[in-house]
Amino acid sequence: MFLRPSEHELHCLMVASLDGDGAAYRCLLEALTPLLRAYFRRRLHDDLSAHAEDLVQETLLALHARRMTFDPAFPFMAWVHAIARHKLIDFLRRSRRAVQVPLDDFAELLADPADGAALAGARLDVDALLSRLPERTRAVIAKTRLEGKSIAETSAETGLSVASVKVIVHRGILALRNQFGGKT
Numbered sequence: 574m575f576l577r578p579s580e581h582e583l584h585c586l587m588v589a590s591l592d593g594d595g596a597a598y599r600c601l602l603e604a605l606t607p608l609l610r611a612y613f614r615r616r617l618h619d620d621l622s623a624h625a626e627d628l629v630q631e632t633l634l635a636l637h638a639r640r641m642t643f644d645p646a647f648p649f650m651a652w653v654h655a656i657a658r659h660k661l662i663d664f665l666r667r668s669r670r671a672v673q674v675p676l677d678d679f680a681e682l683l684a685d686p687a688d689g690a691a692l693a694g695a696r697l698d699v700d701a702l703l704s705r706l707p708e709r710t711r712a713v714i715a716k717t718r719l720e721g722k723s724i725a726e727t728s729a730e731t732g733l734s735v736a737s738v739k740v741i742v743h744r745g746i747l748a749l750r751n752q753f754g755g756k757t
Contacts, residue, residue: 578604584649591640602633605653609633612657616721624664632660702749710745717742 578586583604590598609632613625635656643652699719703711709731716727717738724742728735 577608580648580650583653584645587640587643587649588645591643591645605633605636609653609657613661616661621668624668628657628660628664631664632657635660705752706745706748710741710748713738713741714745 583601586597586601586604590601606629609629610625613628614622617625617628632653636653639656643649703714706714713727713731713733716722716730717724722730724735724738727733728738731738733741
């Protein structure tokens with residue numbers, strides 16, 4: 574059984590590896606591999622899921638090549654997520670796929686399974702915000718922003734045009750922003 578290491582544990586392993594601890598570096602790469610594998614498999618459609626292992630390796634190589642750019646004053650997994658996300662986007666561009674990659678999807682990489690209450694609380698907060706919107710708007714935003722579905726997939730599922738889906742998402746997010754005094 575794989576026990577997910579905490580941000581603190583991974584951060585400490587990275588700092589130790591930067592100080593030349595080879596064993597810590599091996600442990601770090603071994604701990605990151607299943608996290609990255611799960612990250613890529615969730616984001617690749619069935620016809621691309623076979624590429625998850627390649628993306629894991631590309632990401633680990635990029636982490637190795639860029640390890641000296643890591644600033645220990647910042648969270649380690651946010652740095653890892655940025656690299657993994659860029660590798661995913663590069664792959665999707667190479668394969669000429671139009672897939673939306675949510676900007677803040679790295680929460681699951683950071684999530685500690687023992688911290689399920691925090692994740693459940695965050696989900697309740699999101700649900701409470703979305704409940705302020707009309708049902709159709711709520712459903713479209715949930716599909717595109719929470720489930721990670723593309724505009725085209727959401728359009729096909731809802732029977733709305735691609736343009737309508739884009740407008741609904743834009744106006745829904747704008748409405749939420751306005752309710753909380755956000756700038757538009």
